[in-house]
Amino acid sequence: METVKARTQPELLKILKILDKRMALPVKHKQHILSMEKGYEGEKLFDSLLETYLEAEVLVLNDLLLKVNDQSAQIDSLVITPETVYLYEIKNYRGDYQMKDRQLLTLSGKEIGNPLTQLTRTTSLLRQLFHQWHADLAVEGAVLYVNPTFTLYHASPKDPLILPTQISRHLKKLDSQRVALNRNHRYLADRLLSKHRTDANFHQLIPQYDYQSLRKGITCLACGSFDIQLKQRMSYCEKCEYSCSTDDMILEQIKEFKLLFPQEKVTVKKINDWCGSSVTRRRIPRILGQYYSKTGLSTGTHYV
Numbered sequence: 001m002e003t004v005k006a007r008t009q010p011e012l013l014k015i016l017k018i019l020d021k022r023m024a025l026p027v028k029h030k031q032h033i034l035s036m037e038k039g040y041e042g043e044k045l046f047d048s049l050l051e052t053y054l055e056a057e058v059l060v061l062n063d064l065l066l067k068v069n070d071q072s073a074q075i076d077s078l079v080i081t082p083e084t085v086y087l088y089e090i091k092n093y094r095g096d097y098q099m100k101d102r103q104l105l106t107l108s109g110k111e112i113g114n115p116l117t118q119l120t121r122t123t124s125l126l127r128q129l130f131h132q133w134h135a136d137l138a139v140e141g142a143v144l145y146v147n148p149t150f151t152l153y154h155a156s157p158k159d160p161l162i163l164p165t166q167i168s169r170h171l172k173k174l175d176s177q178r179v180a181l182n183r184n185h186r187y188l189a190d191r192l193l194s195k196h197r198t199d200a201n202f203h204q205l206i207p208q209y210d211y212q213s214l215r216k217g218i219t220c221l222a223c224g225s226f227d228i229q230l231k232q233r234m235s236y237c238e239k240c241e242y243s244c245s246t247d248d249m250i251l252e253q254i255k256e257f258k259l260l261f262p263q264e265k266v267t268v269k270k271i272n273d274w275c276g277s278s279v280t281r282r283r284i285p286r287i288l289g290q291y292y293s294k295t296g297l298s299t300g301t302h303y304v
């Protein structure tokens, strides 16, 4: 298999996690972080299963957001095989669930929604797109429950659901196709990639924040704590004992600053303040000079 588009942690999740460390985040955003983290873990688990089972020549594109006929189609994983394109909606639910009147419910009856609604829509949009592109490949979609603890009662075998116990069999079936891919498959992958859009609406899901009210200081890369013992070469977290090079720790703070304030110019003064003025002054210009490009003259110097 070849990964044409790798999965990365969603930008929204990254930003919310930084804010969670540095301000009192409203509960609904904290819950959003938890559910996004759970979803992301599930997707990563599926990626590792693909790596394990797929030796055949297939192309994998993750996290695609396509606009088709003015409608958005979000695809967790898409696998291009010689004759069929498979798209997966990945769910990382744990525990026992039941299907009733095509709705997914917990055993106590709490409604989770119809897992097939979005899948049907996305599959249909992808078929329309392939039709417009004259791409003669079948499209098959499935909701894939990746968590090994997930159990589903009363599911119909006809529904396009892949349960944890069926994943390996499904992937082995995909792997058994020994026909080679050709130029057209690669062209299709490139075309899908070029059609991918970043989600412009995700800013609506971020709470208001401003520089002044955020807590300054160096935070642990592992647990987010501010209890950091800064040393010359290696620094460590007093809370979780994580340790890494001091440069790496500071670089991460610079990345966080850039992510939260993409419009702001990165200067030594600002990064020094952002790090809680806990770093020796010579160190920050050295790190910035090493990893970023210096631009502007004397007082206007900043790094991009």
Ligand SMILES: [Zn+2]
Pocket: 220, 221, 222, 223, 224, 225, 237, 238, 239, 240, 241, 242
């Ligand atoms: Zn820590």
